[in-house]
Each structure stands twice: as structure tokens, then as C-alpha cells.
Amino acid sequence: MPRLPHPSTDELRRDPLPLRGRTALVTGASRRGGIGHAVARRLAAYGAGVYLHHHVPHDAAMPWGADRPEDVVASVREALGDPGARVVAGPGDLSDPAAPAELIATAASALGGRLDILVANHALSGGDGTLDEIDAAMLDAHWAVDTRSVLLLVQAHARLRPAGPGGRVVMMTSGQDIAGGMPGEIAYALQKGALASITRSLATTLAERGITVNTVNPGPVDTDYLTGDAYDAVAERFPGGRWGMPDDPARLIAWLATDEAGRITGEVVNSEGGFRR
Structure with a gap:
């Protein structure tokens, strides 16, 4: 093959707007303190139209709570780099096997009939435990939300999007295979590990359709779930002395969505800020 010129x-x-004209679905964007919101703002700032998926009942039941969807949308709209791009939000309970395909179709329709970028950021919190504590119901619940729904989202995205360059899938893992693992969250760690393991297979499958597939481990990120001495103890384990902020992994994910990352596929990328486990 001839060498490509410089x-x-x-x-x-x-x-300055590397995603102008492209569209993205970001799942798990129910609150402004989360990674999903930060990713959506970065994609919007780069010129993309964005559909924000939320499942407010999940976050509302957690200690950190949920925001009003209209407030999350307003925050993302403030970041729009292309004033002609759209920011839309909608609900979805991804534990329902039919929900992923419905969500992909709804997002594409709301953004003009096309979906280029899928960021599967959602996950089930709570309902987990150690090896001695877990049961079949815990395992099934995490499988349904953390893994099955992601694979069905990827499947529906690949079926809907016309083949051609610029397709992107970014999944999220949690460093469960680094150092001591996550012995207190066996169900969650198992399902997030499955996503990391399937990354290369999905990337190979979707390469001919012009879709790259990568998985990001954001490391410990301050999304308002920890406070006090425990928060300070985690901060001390970073060389810089601070937690990761939601925009830290968001910058990486937004870059993976651009053409600059067109040759990056099948990778599990750790973005832990030097965290000492």
C-alpha cells in the first residue's frame, strides 16, 4: 500500500468544533454532579447535538438525589458550541429489555434521524455486596442494567446508523481488575468487567461499519457520593492530592468521539490520575 502523505x-x-454536525446519546445523565452531564457538556461544546437519557427514580432513591431533567438540559445547552445543534432529554428504564432499542430510536429521531455517538454511562447503584452477601437477584439486577442494556444499546446503534466513518461507542468500566479489585461490590464489578472484556470483540465486529468501540475507566471521581474523612483519605491517594472531577473523564470521552481518535478502537483506557490503590 502507498504511504499516506503528511x-x-x-x-x-x-x-474548534470537531463534532459539528454529529449527534450523540449519553445515558445516565440525571444530575449535574455526574459524569454523564459532564460528558454531554463536552460533546455539546465540541458542536454535537446531544440526547440526554435519564432514569430519575434511580438517582432520586440514592443519597445524592436527582436533578430536574430541565435543569440538566439547560446546563448542557449553555455549553453548545454550535447554536444550531439540539439538546433533548428523555426517560428510560434500561432494566426493561425493550428499552435500549426504543431509546436509540427515540434519540435518533429527536436529533434529526441520525445517531453517531453512543456513550453508555449509566449504571445501577446499590443492591450489591460481598461474595457472602450477594444473591441471584442482585446478580440479575446488575446484569440487566450494567451489561445487558449496554450490549443492546450497541446492537441497536449499529443497526440504525448507516455504515461510514465517524461512528463511536464509549462504554464505562470501573477498574475492577486493578490491584485489590472491588470485593465489596461483587455484582457491579462482575458486570463492569464483562464490558471491559467484550470491548475488543465489539470493536472488531463494528470496524467495517465505521464505528470505533472503546471503554473508559474514569477512576475515583467526585460525583457527590462521599464526604468527610473518607473523602479526604481517597484524595490523599492521588499524587495531585485531589479527586478526579466529572470533567476529567469527560474530556477523554469527548476526544474519543472526534476524528483525532479515529484509529483508537478496542481499547480499555484508564484515566485514574495516578490513583494509588
Whole structure:
């Protein structure tokens, strides 16, 4: 094969809106303190139209609570780089096997009939335990939300999107295979590990359709779930002395969605900020 020429000077100059004209679905964006909201803001700032999926009952039942969807949408709209791009939100209980395909179709329709980028950020919190504590119901609940729904979202995305460059899938894992693992969250760790393990297979499957598939481990991120001495103890384990903030993994995920990352696929990318486990 002939060697490709070096990029031109114009090509080397970064487009301030590298996702202009593209559309994205970000799942698990029920609150402004979360990673999903930060990812949506970055994608919007890069020019993309964004559909924000939320499941308010889940976050409302957690100690951190949920925001009003209209407030999350307003925050993302503030970041829009392309004033012609749309920001839309809608609900979905992804424990329902029919919900992933419905969500993909709804998001694509709301964003003009096309969906280029899927960021599967949602996860089930709570209802977990140690090896001695888990039971079949816990395992099934985490499987349904954390793994099955993600694979069905990817399947529906691949079926709907026309083949061609620019397709992106980003899944989320949790560092469950690093150092001491997550012995207190066996069900969650198992399902997040499954996503990391399937990344390469999905990337190979979808390469001919122009869709890259990568999985991001954001490391410990301050999403308002820990306070006090426990919070400070975690901060001390970072070389910089601070937690990761939601925008830290969001910058990585947004970059993976751009053409600059077109050759990055099948990878599990750790973004832990040097965290010492």
C-alpha cells in the first residue's frame, strides 16, 4: 500500500468544533454532579447535538438525589458550541429489555434521524455486596442494567446508523481488575468487567461499519457520593492530592468521539490520575 502523505497545515489546525454536525446519546445523565452531564457538556461544546437519557427514580432513591431533567438540559445547552445543534432529554428504564432499542430510536429521531455517538454511562447503584452477601437477584439486577442494556444499546446503534466513518461507542468500566479489585461490590464489578472484556470483540465486529468501540475507566471521581474523612483519605491517594472531577473523564470521552481518535478502537483506557490503590 502507498504511504499516506503528511497532513496539510490546514488539517493540523484543530477545528474548534470537531463534532459539528454529529449527534450523540449519553445515558445516565440525571444530575449535574455526574459524569454523564459532564460528558454531554463536552460533546455539546465540541458542536454535537446531544440526547440526554435519564432514569430519575434511580438517582432520586440514592443519597445524592436527582436533578430536574430541565435543569440538566439547560446546563448542557449553555455549553453548545454550535447554536444550531439540539439538546433533548428523555426517560428510560434500561432494566426493561425493550428499552435500549426504543431509546436509540427515540434519540435518533429527536436529533434529526441520525445517531453517531453512543456513550453508555449509566449504571445501577446499590443492591450489591460481598461474595457472602450477594444473591441471584442482585446478580440479575446488575446484569440487566450494567451489561445487558449496554450490549443492546450497541446492537441497536449499529443497526440504525448507516455504515461510514465517524461512528463511536464509549462504554464505562470501573477498574475492577486493578490491584485489590472491588470485593465489596461483587455484582457491579462482575458486570463492569464483562464490558471491559467484550470491548475488543465489539470493536472488531463494528470496524467495517465505521464505528470505533472503546471503554473508559474514569477512576475515583467526585460525583457527590462521599464526604468527610473518607473523602479526604481517597484524595490523599492521588499524587495531585485531589479527586478526579466529572470533567476529567469527560474530556477523554469527548476526544474519543472526534476524528483525532479515529484509529483508537478496542481499547480499555484508564484515566485514574495516578490513583494509588
